[in-house]
Amino acid sequence: MIKLTTVEIQDLSKSYDGYEAIQNLNMEIHEGEIYGLLGPNGAGKTTIFQTMMGQLKPTSGEVRILGEDAFKDTFEVSREVAFLPADIRFYDNLTARQNMEYLGKLVEEEPDIDRLLELVNLQDVADKKVSGFSHGMQKRLGIAQTLIKDPEIILFDEPTSGLDPERKEEFKDLVKRINREDGVTMIISSHILHELEDICDRIGILKDGNIEISGDTEDLVHKHTGVSNLEELYLEITRGEYR
Amino acid sequence: MKALTVARKEIADQMSSNKFLVVFGLLLLLTAATSFQGAKSYQDSMDRFQEAQNSENRIYAPDKPSVLDAFNTLTRGVNFSLVGGLLALILSFNTVSGERDRNTLKLLTSYPLHRDSIINGKFLAGIFTLTLASAASFLTASGIIISLTGATVTAEAATRIVLMLGGTVLYMSVMYGLGTLLSTLFKRSSSALMGGVLILTTFGLIVPQMSFFVADLMVEESDEGVSTPGQGVSESFKKRMDIQSSIRKATPSGSYTHFMSYMMGQDPTEISVSRGNGDGPKSEPSIGESLNSSLGVLGLLFGELVALFGASYVLFTRQEI
Numbered sequence: 001m002i003k004l005t006t007v008e009i010q011d012l013s014k015s016y017d018g019y020e021a022i023q024n025l026n027m028e029i030h031e032g033e034i035y036g037l038l039g040p041n042g043a044g045k046t047t048i049f050q051t052m053m054g055q056l057k058p059t060s061g062e063v064r065i066l067g068e069d070a071f072k073d074t075f076e077v078s079r080e081v082a083f084l085p086a087d088i089r090f091y092d093n094l095t096a097r098q099n100m101e102y103l104g105k106l107v108e109e110e111p112d113i114d115r116l117l118e119l120v121n122l123q124d125v126a127d128k129k130v131s132g133f134s135h136g137m138q139k140r141l142g143i144a145q146t147l148i149k150d151p152e153i154i155l156f157d158e159p160t161s162g163l164d165p166e167r168k169e170e171f172k173d174l175v176k177r178i179n180r181e182d183g184v185t186m187i188i189s190s191h192i193l194h195e196l197e198d199i200c201d202r203i204g205i206l207k208d209g210n211i212e213i214s215g216d217t218e219d220l221v222h223k224h225t226g227v228s229n230l231e232e233l234y235l236e237i238t239r240g241e242y243r
Numbered sequence: 244m245k246a247l248t249v250a251r252k253e254i255a256d257q258m259s260s261n262k263f264l265v266v267f268g269l270l271l272l273l274t275a276a277t278s279f280q281g282a283k284s285y286q287d288s289m290d291r292f293q294e295a296q297n298s299e300n301r302i303y304a305p306d307k308p309s310v311l312d313a314f315n316t317l318t319r320g321v322n323f324s325l326v327g328g329l330l331a332l333i334l335s336f337n338t339v340s341g342e343r344d345r346n347t348l349k350l351l352t353s354y355p356l357h358r359d360s361i362i363n364g365k366f367l368a369g370i371f372t373l374t375l376a377s378a379a380s381f382l383t384a385s386g387i388i389i390s391l392t393g394a395t396v397t398a399e400a401a402t403r404i405v406l407m408l409g410g411t412v413l414y415m416s417v418m419y420g421l422g423t424l425l426s427t428l429f430k431r432s433s434s435a436l437m438g439g440v441l442i443l444t445t446f447g448l449i450v451p452q453m454s455f456f457v458a459d460l461m462v463e464e465s466d467e468g469v470s471t472p473g474q475g476v477s478e479s480f481k482k483r484m485d486i487q488s489s490i491r492k493a494t495p496s497g498s499y500t501h502f503m504s505y506m507m508g509q510d511p512t513e514i515s516v517s518r519g520n521g522d523g524p525k526s527e528p529s530i531g532e533s534l535n536s537s538l539g540v541l542g543l544l545f546g547e548l549v550a551l552f553g554a555s556y557v558l559f560t561r562q563e564i
Contacts, residue, residue, distance in 0.1 A: 002424075018373075032361050040282070050564065053352070054352075054562070055352055055353075055563065055564035056563050057539060062437060073357075074352075075355055077353075078352075078353055078354060078355040078356075080353040081353075083349075083350075083351070083353035085346070085349040085350060085353070087349075088346065088349075088350060089345055089346040089347055089350070090347065090350070091252075091256075091345075091347060092345070092533070093256060093259065102248070102252055103350075103354060103422050105248045106245060106248060106354040107354060107355055108245075142350075145350070149354070149355070217395050242487055
């Protein structure tokens with residue numbers, strides 16, 4: 001079966017004050033897949049996501065999402081793509097429900113807020129101000145807000161950082177369920193391998209702003225000789241020992 | 244329409260913020276205190292007028308005071324250009340940088356709304372809140388002055404008061420525009436606030452002082468002094484006052500002060516030194532004449548508002564998040 005390409009990144013580079021965060025990156029994400037972007041801190045994961053959302057302007061190259069230019073057609077792209085920033089924060093003076101209602105108004109939808117909050121186990125604190133929320137609770141609310149606009153694609157930037165093990169498992173189950181039931185394409189970034197290997201169809205290992213290796217999660221190890229498991233491969237790449 | 248969604252949230256945020264409540268409270272307190280003072284001054288003038296009317300010697304009878312005289316005390320006492328400007332800055336210094344500081348800008352801009360909707364919404368909210376604050380201040384003043392003095396507000400005086408309110412909102416909007424621009428320009432809210440306070444101080448305190456200095460440098464003081472009997476104000480003094488006035492009204496606070504003087508029926512550029520040649524007092528200008536005189540400063544304030552908002556708009560819609 002031919003899978004449509006939903007995200008196409010061509011020769012993307014992005015520099016800040018002379019520092020090249022992304023260098024000639026090429027990447028394709030197919031419809032309905034869960035893609036893992038694995039890389040150490042500072043490898044360029046957040047920059048890739050922000051460029052995909054049109055929040056950063058590429059120094060060179062192009063990002064096309066569902067056929068639209070991510071920087072020029074930001075409005076159209078943001079209608080179909082939801083984003084969970086790594087350092088997500090909400091409006092402290094509003095409750096969880098009010099935050100969700102406000103974001104719902106921005107997409108001109110009336111989301112089922114109770115259902116979304118229940119998905120992330122925040123139903124009991126729906127009417128509490130988010131100023132009292134822990135980092136993990138804000139993260140869970142962040143996951144819930146990605147579903148407000150019924151997106152085609154969701155970008156999760158370090159979604160499980162700050163979550164306890166039980167919540168991490170809940171997140172993985174939720175991702176699998178949304179992907180299976182609604183066919184939503186997902187790109188999930190992490191610097192921890194085992195957070196991605198269970199749920200991702202494909203993984204790309206990022207180092208110094210470029211993808212060193214990309215492939216099906218199950219085949220990645222078999223295709224590369226000299227390593228016995230994915231973790232070994234990841235460590236070799238991040239340490240610069242991979243050839 | 245999404246700009247209105249943003250505006251509604253901003254208004255709720257602004258009205259419930261401690262910083263707004265503190266400065267607005269201060270504005271109302273100053274308004275109340277100076278309104279009492281204005282009412283007392285009006286009452287004293289009225290007593291003197293009535294006393295003169297009852298006496299047989301009416302040659303030195305003072306003019307009948309107008310309720311606008313009480314407002315004159317109010318606008319000078321409250322110093323709207325400073326307190327109003329501060330209120331506008333307090334509301335605007337973190338409009339964009341605050342979202343950045345709190346890490347909510349990345350979330351907000353990931354939603355399908357054009358960036359101009361964000362900045363327009365924030366601007367609309369600021370103007371609405373400032374209009375409400377100014378109107379509350381003017382209503383408080385009117386209430387206190389009228390209830391204490393029993394003065395009758397003529398249609399003309401009421402029109403002038405409404406125009407003064409409009410001018411105050413326009414001035415505060417200019418300062419709000421300045422705060423928004425700084426908030427877009429600086430990454431941190433603290434830098435934007437510092438920049439705003441520095442500019443407000445420069446406009447309100449340094450430029451007026453500088454205008455004396457520049458006028459002194461440009462025109463030498465003549466031997467005849469300020470005025471000569473029978474000839475009125477000396478030419479050099481008049482030139483120096485003109486230079487001072489031109490420098491001051493180039494700043495938003497100077498334009499605003501000039502506008503308020505025109506609305507009070509005064510001419511801020513006129514030098515009131517007795518000519519000693521028996522000329523009687525000038526008749527009060529009509530509202531049309533006052534408005535006509537203030538067109539220049541109104542134009543300046545509008546121009547500054549458009550330039551500041553335009554710059555914030557262009558910068559925000561093009562900058563990276």
